[in-house]
Amino acid sequence: MSVRNVDILILGSGFGGSLLSMILARAGRSVAVVDRARHPRFAIGESSTPLADTTLATLAEQYDLPELLPLTQYGTWKQCCPDITCGLKRGFSYFGHSTERDFDEAAQMLVTASSSNESSDTHWLRSDVDAYMFEQAGRSGVIQFEGAGYSLARDDGHWRVTGVANESSFQISAPFIVDATGSTSALLDHLNIASQTATLKTNSRAIFGHFTNVPTVESMFREGGVDCSRHPFPCDAAAVHHVLKNGWMWQLRFDDDSVSAGFVFDDRIPDTQRSPELNTTEEWDRQIQSFAFLQRQFSSAAVVRPDTGIQRTQRLQRLTTEAAGKSWAALPNTAGFIDPLHSTGIAHTLFGIRRLAAILLSSSDRQKEENHRHYSDQLINELRNVDELVEGCYAALPSFRLWCDWCMLYFAAVTSMEQTAADNDVSFLRANDHEFRNTVRTARSHLQKVVDAGSTSEACNEFEGKLRKLLQPWNHAGLLDDDCGGMYSRTAAPV
Ligand SMILES: Cc1cc2nc3c(=O)[nH]c(=O)nc-3n(C[C@H](O)[C@H](O)[C@H](O)COP(=O)(O)OP(=O)(O)OC[C@H]3O[C@@H](n4cnc5c(N)ncnc54)[C@H](O)[C@@H]3O)c2cc1C
Known part of the structure; x- marks a missing residue:
């Protein structure tokens, strides 16, 4: 031994x-x-x-x-590590769908994260x-x-x-x-x-796999006569989000043409049609068939990973007490x-x-104990902050407009901290910024009123006005800017 x-x-x-x-x-x-x-x-x-x-x-x-170092940008990754599969990620794309209609051209939001392919972000084939x-x-x-x-x-x-x-x-x-x-x-x-999972607000689960033969959203748009000329980057070179009435779908495209795709279901919504006998593939197919756009996009798709086929999770949320x-x-x-x-x-x-x-590596034994306590408290606080930044999106469903509005809280947190992120003690997504956390809570109570009032367009306008004001201290990237019509290009991270 x-x-x-x-x-x-x-x-x-x-x-x-x-x-x-x-x-x-x-x-x-x-x-x-x-x-x-x-x-x-x-x-x-x-x-x-x-x-x-x-x-x-x-x-x-x-x-x-x-x-x-090469793994930190798409350009150097492709040049120095060509055998490690990745995908080009220029930003975040959001498309709203409803079951009744096909894709509504107005329901689009693209948020730029990288200003060039060379300096771009990536998807990691894990x-x-x-x-x-x-x-x-x-x-x-x-x-x-x-x-x-x-x-x-x-x-x-x-x-x-x-x-x-x-x-x-x-x-x-x-x-x-x-x-x-x-x-x-x-x-x-x-x-x-x-565990303190029971105290978390988000309640979701996922079904996912890797697929081939999934045409790009852009090619499907072109076929359907949807104008892509306003997109600040190719919309598939992104974390693609299809926003659905009962959750959302991610699509991440790798350079070997495989696509990581997964549905995340909002489990706060009782799914009356979900039968406990439905196996994973049947549940996947049922969801694909419910949305005309996805039905067409996945009509010839085949699973390539994992070997075990499509996977399904229980509730995704977890939180420890220490x-x-x-x-x-x-x-x-x-x-x-x-x-x-x-x-x-x-x-x-x-x-x-x-x-x-x-x-x-650096603390003395006495300091270590104190530092471990701080590490633990900070981590848990940060996960709670993420919970609040995520949960509002689900609360906004099925309104695509409100979903996008709530995403702005995340983008305000992330774009306002990209400059200071190198500091060791900086909190993740402004979790220690009390003013920001209170703003999120204030915005959440406004959101609830809009949702309770049926998410009318008048109420949404009013909500956006309030959010614009609330986010001012952290909004350096033109978030909620009416003129950009949901096509954000000033949000790119500094190179
Ligand atoms: C559905 C889903 C989608 C996600 N999408 C994204 C995304 O798009 N972007 C993003 O940033 N994050 C995403 N995440 C989060 C991301 O997966 C994690 O942040 C990431 O995997 C953390 O890496 P890790 O190495 O800490 O842990 P893991 O990747 O979970 O690795 C754990 C390792 O521990 C091993 N292991 C397990 N049990 C034992 C044991 N008993 N003993 C020894 N070894 C063990 C496993 O084999 C594995 O190698 C997603 C998570 C989920 C669930």
Whole structure:
């Protein structure tokens, strides 16, 4: 049996666990990572953002990880890492649909995130990206166990993992452990940390897969005579959102012409037609068939990933009551998750890694305890903020107009912090900005009144006027600007 003592033990080797392990190893710490799966393996959560890219670039520079820099922009990615599949993401596209009619040309909003293809954001084919990060971590000296069956114990102040990987048994001990297992929350479960999911406002679930033979939205528009000349970027080079009466659909196009597509259902709305016997594929088909545009777009589509076919989740939301203790910490996606909407997961994970790495590498033992408490409180507060930024979109349904209005709160938070994001202690999406948080709550009560009044066009006008005023302190990008008619080009992140 191989027996090792290390400084830090990490459970989970998604890009989060691998990147943290790489940082710590480059800084001279001994690190071991244990994952129950093997790379490459399918993972969901692929749409990156400018905030994620700048945070990854900061980490690469700060910790001397030049091999990660190409992944921070589409141009360098394609040039330096052509074998890692990605997709071009110039921004966020939103299209409103109703079951009765086909696509309504007026129901469009495009928000620019990157001003050129070269400097653009990307979609990450996670099986490739995670395998690359895992490989780079190994090269940095991280001890790695994939496909591991193991048990976890704590004695004499040390964490101990005993298990089997590659038909060999191993034992790793460490004074500190990080839970990077995502929704499995292996360590949080082991520690019996209570959940506070019930207090979250968003209540959604998803069905998703990767498909081929999905024509672009733009080609379908051209065929249907819809004018695309006002689009500030090609509308499919984006996180595409189809806004539906019972939720929304994401479409993320990769350069190998596969498309990550998924429906997110608002589970606060009772679905009277949803039969418990409906299997995953049947439920997927039923939703596709309910919208004329999607029916045509997916008429020849075939599943390419994962091997197991279309996947279905339970409620997506999770939130722990504690994200760190004296000898342990959880990464953001283990501590909680809200929703794919607004693509917050990758950026938040990178924020968490940056903070945790700084704590583990620089604090004294006394400071560490205090810093872990702060890390935990901040993470939970940030997840609650994301919950509020997401939930209002669902509350606005089925009004496409109100949905887009509520998205402006997210865009105000993100565009106003892109300049200060390099600061280690800056809160994610203005979670610590009390004025901003109060504004979100004030806006939410206005929104409810509009929704209760039937979302009439007069009430929507009034709401937009109020929101414009409320968002003024954070609106440096022309958000809710009447003149742009939903085509936002000033929102691009600074290069
Ligand atoms: C439906 C959906 C869509 C999403 N879309 C987006 C998006 O478009 N953009 C975005 O930014 N974010 C998105 N996210 C969030 C994103 O998926 C996460 O932020 C991201 O995966 C976090 O990476 P991670 O490495 O921390 O965790 P994960 O990717 O969850 O990795 C966890 C790792 O732990 C391993 N593991 C699991 N259990 C154990 C165990 N018991 N022991 C050891 N190892 C274990 C797994 O094999 C895996 O390798 C989405 C999430 C969901 C659910």
